[in-house]
Amino acid sequence: MKIIGITGGVGAGKSTILDYLSQKYDAYVIQADKIGHLVMEPGGLCYEHVIALFGRQIIKNDKTIDRKQVSDVVFGNELMRQSLDAIIHPAVKAYILEEIRKQRQAGCRLLVIEAALLLEEHYEEFCNNVWYIHTDAEIRIRRLMDSRGYTREKAESIIARQGSEEFFRKHSDYVIINNGDLKTTWKQIEEGIKLL
Numbered sequence: 001m002k003i004i005g006i007t008g009g010v011g012a013g014k015s016t017i018l019d020y021l022s023q024k025y026d027a028y029v030i031q032a033d034k035i036g037h038l039v040m041e042p043g044g045l046c047y048e049h050v051i052a053l054f055g056r057q058i059i060k061n062d063k064t065i066d067r068k069q070v071s072d073v074v075f076g077n078e079l080m081r082q083s084l085d086a087i088i089h090p091a092v093k094a095y096i097l098e099e100i101r102k103q104r105q106a107g108c109r110l111l112v113i114e115a116a117l118l119l120e121e122h123y124e125e126f127c128n129n130v131w132y133i134h135t136d137a138e139i140r141i142r143r144l145m146d147s148r149g150y151t152r153e154k155a156e157s158i159i160a161r162q163g164s165e166e167f168f169r170k171h172s173d174y175v176i177i178n179n180g181d182l183k184t185t186w187k188q189i190e191e192g193i194k195l196l
């Protein structure tokens with residue numbers, strides 16, 4: 001089984017590329033963000049710890065955690081972001097390693113892991129190749145404002161908390177530029193698969 005790690009800043013197009021890999025190459029995909037959401041659901045491994053860190057005002061009527069409130073705090077406060085990461089990341093990593101084990105056993109041929117913090121968390125240790133998805137910050141901000149209703153300030157505050165262009169490039173095996181149309185991006189994916 002080959003494993004590709006996909007990383008890049010917020011709104012770079014990682015999920016879009018994952019969809020293509022899943023459809024065209026039948027890749028099994030794992031999204032760290034989604035697992036992060038799962039472990040903080042009621043009954044999840046991190047639920048109580050996150051509430052202990054942020055206070056009971058983050059609990060919504062349906063008992064789920066208000067991620068919008070958490071997001072507003074962590075992307076404006078580095079210490080709180082690190083404290084949240086210390087709770088969530090070990091659980092996410094353990095979940096991913098277990099998924100890898102299961103997929104390997106099931107005979108999966110291509111597994112793709114998407115994580116914004118893939119390099120910070122050293123997921124490259126179990127990836128055959130790491131792909132960095134680059135999209136210029138201004139293009140990302142516009143896409144996020146159009147598609148997710150982010151404000152410019154919100155997009156910029158997340159970007160400010162993520163790795164630099166230099167950091168991503170230094171630790172990646174392959175760079176995909178997703179500034180233009182998707183056809184151009186699909187071609188780069190096909191090249192990346194050949195290299196793998």
Ligand SMILES: CC(C)(COP(=O)(O)OP(=O)(O)OC[C@H]1O[C@@H](n2cnc3c(N)ncnc32)[C@H](O)[C@@H]1O)[C@@H](O)C(=O)NCCC(=O)NCCS
Nearest residue numbers: 010011032033036067068070071085088092116117158161
């Ligand atoms: C802060 C939270 C509650 C916001 O949830 P929400 O649904 O509003 O946003 P979403 O999860 O889609 O994240 C928005 C963007 O921020 C990035 N991001 C999320 N957490 C972090 C972080 N700790 N550091 C840097 N970037 C991050 C995501 O990759 C994504 O690009 C959530 O992202 C979270 O719990 N983050 C901590 C866990 C984490 O680091 N997840 C990312 C990889 S495991």
Ligand SMILES: Nc1ncnc2c1ncn2[C@@H]1O[C@H](COP(=O)(O)OP(=O)(O)OP(=O)(O)O)[C@@H](O)[C@H]1O
Nearest residue numbers: 009010011012013014015016143147178180181182
């Ligand atoms: N080449 C492209 N042309 C136009 N729009 C694009 C392109 N690539 C991605 N998008 C759009 O940009 C937005 C962000 O893309 P996507 O959700 O894939 O990013 P992401 O890196 O997974 O984000 P996150 O960091 O939050 O996980 C989406 O609305 C997506 O449809």
